Amino acid sequence: MKKVFTLATLMLAVVMTTSVSAQDFSGIDKSPMDMAAYPTDYKVSEKAVRIIYGRPQLKGRSMDELAPTGKVWRTGANEAPEITFYKDVNFGGKDIKAGTYSLFTIPGEEEWTVILNKNLNQWGSYFYDESADVARVKVPNGSDSASLEEFSIAFKDAKGGTSLVMGWDKTRVAVPITM
Structure with a gap:
């Protein structure tokens, strides 16, 4: 009986190992x-703010093709970026409670509208x-004067806090954040 149990256990282990190793993984996004x-x-160790976002590339296209002027844009690629404030902040003149928000923008010729939205897990700006x-x-x-092939977000030290800086091609947009 013990040999039958051991053989069954061994066969189960082989089947499980085969199914795990047969997993398909996607390539690089x-x-x-x-x-x-x-x-x-x-x-x-204590961060004040963090943003997770997709980085589209121009690849010979114009920025306006990918982030049209005057239209709500997901501010990157794939899912709308999610920005987490670990403490209450002032975001571009607006008081914001600690929490996680989706980030959208409306690119413009002279100015951009930067939007914090409470709906999370959004694909693009479709919804x-x-x-x-x-x-x-x-x-x-x-x-x-320098062109960025990949859409990029960084934080730059500023008086009283930081600025959320977005750049793509030769465009640069900064939102002041004070803590």
């Missing part, structure tokens, strides 16, 4: 996910619901 956090110093907006902030549309 064409617009990989990235993260930026503040403070950026890895020695600081964007303006009634779930927590804040809308208008910031000037800046530029740089």
Whole structure:
């Protein structure tokens, strides 16, 4: 009886191992996910803010093709970015409670509207619901002489806190965040 049990256990182990090793994994995403956090110093264990976002690439296309002027944009690729504030902040002049929000933007010629939205886990901006907006902030549309192939988000130290800086092609947009 013991030999039958051992043989059955061995066969089950082989079947389980085969099914696990046969798992298909997807390749690298064409617009990989990235993260930026503040403070950026890895020695600081308590972060104030973190954003997770997809990084589309121009690949010969214009920025306006991928992030059309005057239309709600998911601010990156794939899922709408999610920004987490670990403490209450002032985001571009609006008081925001600690929590996680989706980030959308409306690119413009002179200024961008940056939107924090309470609906999470949104694919693109297809199901964007303006009634779930927590804040809308208008910031000037800046530029740089250096072109960025990949959409990028970073935090830059600023008086009283930081600025959330978004850049793509030669466009740069910054939202001040004070703690």
